[in-house]
Amino acid sequence: xxxxxxxxxxxxxxxxxxxxxxxxxxxxxxxxxxxxxxxxxxxxxxxxxxxxxxxxxxxxxxxxxxxxxxxxxxxxxxxxxxxxxxxxxxxxxxxxxxxxxxxxxxxxxxxxxxxxxxxxxxxxxxxxxxxxxxxxxxxxxxxxxxxxxxxxxxxxxxxxxxxxxxxxxxxxxxxxxxxxxxxxxxxxxxxxxxxxxxxxxxxxxxxxxxxxxxxxxxxxxxxxxxxxxxxxxxxxxxxxxxxxxxxxxxxxxxxxxxxxxxxxxxxxxxxxxxxxxxxxxxxxxxxxxxxxxxx
Numbered sequence: 001x002x003x004x005x006x007x008x009x010x011x012x013x014x015x016x017x018x019x020x021x022x023x024x025x026x027x028x029x030x031x032x033x034x035x036x037x038x039x040x041x042x043x044x045x046x047x048x049x050x051x052x053x054x055x056x057x058x059x060x061x062x063x064x065x066x067x068x069x070x071x072x073x074x075x076x077x078x079x080x081x082x083x084x085x086x087x088x089x090x091x092x093x094x095x096x097x098x099x100x101x102x103x104x105x106x107x108x109x110x111x112x113x114x115x116x117x118x119x120x121x122x123x124x125x126x127x128x129x130x131x132x133x134x135x136x137x138x139x140x141x142x143x144x145x146x147x148x149x150x151x152x153x154x155x156x157x158x159x160x161x162x163x164x165x166x167x168x169x170x171x172x173x174x175x176x177x178x179x180x181x182x183x184x185x186x187x188x189x190x191x192x193x194x195x196x197x198x199x200x201x202x203x204x205x206x207x208x209x210x211x212x213x214x215x216x217x218x219x220x221x222x223x224x225x226x227x228x229x230x231x232x233x234x235x236x237x238x239x240x241x242x243x244x245x246x247x248x249x250x251x252x253x254x255x256x257x258x259x260x261x262x263x264x265x266x267x268x269x270x271x272x273x274x275x276x277x278x279x280x281x282x283x284x285x286x287x288x289x290x291x292x293x294x295x
Contacts, residue, residue, distance in 0.1 A: 009159035012057035012064040020155040038073040082197035086129035140166035170207040219246035
């Protein structure tokens with residue numbers, strides 16, 4: 001893994017390979033805009049199919065942060081680990097991607113990234129579970145450095161820091177994507193008493209509130225935490241499972257959806273300031289709410 005001081009641009013992997021890899025295979029993938037991570041088609045389709053944003057991961061604080069959920073499909077490790085949790089190590093299983101989920105009223109609850117299905121020797125389905133895969137949203141502009149790099153790919157590519165420099169947006173990734181999915185789609189699977197699994201990067205999970213953990217046997221949800229480890233010999237990153245966290249559904253979701261309140265005094269001071277402006281910028285003679293609380 002590169003040291004933080006060695007980062008010259010936000011680009012981690014482009015079309016599957018670190019930008020410092022200028023081997024013939026890496027060059028071919030960049031030229032043909034290919035995806036090595038089991039995309040639904042041979043080419044990268046991120047953002048735009050005809051002009052894909054082929055960035056798999058970005059550098060941030062010395063870590064290669066996965067931005068594309070397809071990046072997690074390397075060697076199908078995420079499917080194997082999820083199925084082992086849901087069905088045990090001896091089960092016969094497969095996976096089906098992008099299955100539409102509807103509620104009691106027929107309204108769409110969104111698509112499940114992967115539904116793991118266990119079946120018997122006659123091909124009859126006997127159990128199922130869900131797998132949600134979550135990359136990290138990016139704030140700032142990632143396409144500009146990508147397009148500049150792809151004009152003349154070089155391991156020495158640099159991109160100046162400053163306004164609009166791309167970086168991970170963990171808060172939006174959890175509030176706008178992961179948590180709503182777990183609440184709505186996860187709530188349906190929980191009512192069916194089916195196991196749920198989540199594949200995310202370790203650095204993303206660490207931005208979530210500390211979850212109450214349980215044992216594997218009691219768990220409703222298994223959180224599989226992955227990272228990218230650089231292999232010097234291969235000159236590329238490998239997806240590795242670093243940790244698995246087991247939680248029950250309701251305690252975990254209650255924890256991540258319950259905000260940690262700030263100091264009420266700060267909020268009162270803001271209200272008092274706005275009230276002063278509303279009253280023609282003249283502070284009232286009566287004691288303020290802050291004074292009453294402090295006394």
